[in-house]
Amino acid sequence: MGSDPQYAKYPYLPLAQHIFTITNPSAPKATQQASLKTLQDAITEHKMAPLYRYLAHPTEGILNETGVSSSQPTKQPGRKPSAAGMVASKYSIPKIDLPWDEALYEKLKKENDEELAGYKKEEEEAAETAGDTEVQAARGKRAEFWARVGDKV
Numbered sequence: 001m002g003s004d005p006q007y008a009k010y011p012y013l014p015l016a017q018h019i020f021t022i023t024n025p026s027a028p029k030a031t032q033q034a035s036l037k038t039l040q041d042a043i044t045e046h047k048m049a050p051l052y053r054y055l056a057h058p059t060e061g062i063l064n065e066t067g068v069s070s071s072q073p074t075k076q077p078g079r080k081p082s083a084a085g086m087v088a089s090k091y092s093i094p095k096i097d098l099p100w101d102e103a104l105y106e107k108l109k110k111e112n113d114e115e116l117a118g119y120k121k122e123e124e125e126a127a128e129t130a131g132d133t134e135v136q137a138a139r140g141k142r143a144e145f146w147a148r149v150g151d152k153v
Contacts, residue, residue, distance in 0.1 A: 010147035015042050019055070022063070022096050036098060047115075049108035051150030056098040063098045112149060119145060 018035040021027050027035075043052045055063045123138035 010144055011150065012042065012046065012148070015039065015150075018042075022098075032096065036096065040098070043108075044104070046148050047108050047111050048149045049105055049112050052105055052108060054150070056100045058100050061098070061100065063096045064100060112145075115145060116142070 015038075018039050021035040022032050022039065024032075039055075042048065053061065055061050058064055119138060119142040123135060123142065126134040126138045
């Protein structure tokens with residue numbers, strides 16, 4: 001184990017490339033559609049509720065402007081996900097249709113909350129019965145979770 005290289009699985013860097021391709025006005029439409037499909041699959045597979053909200057929300061999402069009126073400025077959420085640096089700005093992005101599905105978002109959010117509760121319970125148990133190494137391992141799992149879902153705390 002000591003000689004095995006240690007690579008971080010998350011953040012999933014090819015996903016950043018797909019987000020860039022989607023937001024690049026020079027990219028061919030076919031490539032953008034393929035990247036969009038890959039992005040949608042990754043959001044579902046990795047339960048990326050915060051990233052999905054950041055990208056696709058009807059009023060706050062940077063890819064969709066369907067619920068935004070021109071007379072009312074949009075208020076960005078106070079905390080931006082770690083994917084915030086992957087795109088330039090909301091106003092420089094070409095129109096991409098990443099559909100917002102409230103049921104999908106709620107399902108992903110619920111699964112994220114359940115997973116976080118498990119990590120919190122594991123960390124509390126480690127703090128009570130185990131040593132510092134086990135507590136740090138539990139915190140590392142929570143940190144990997146936030147990196148996986150595309151958010152930061």
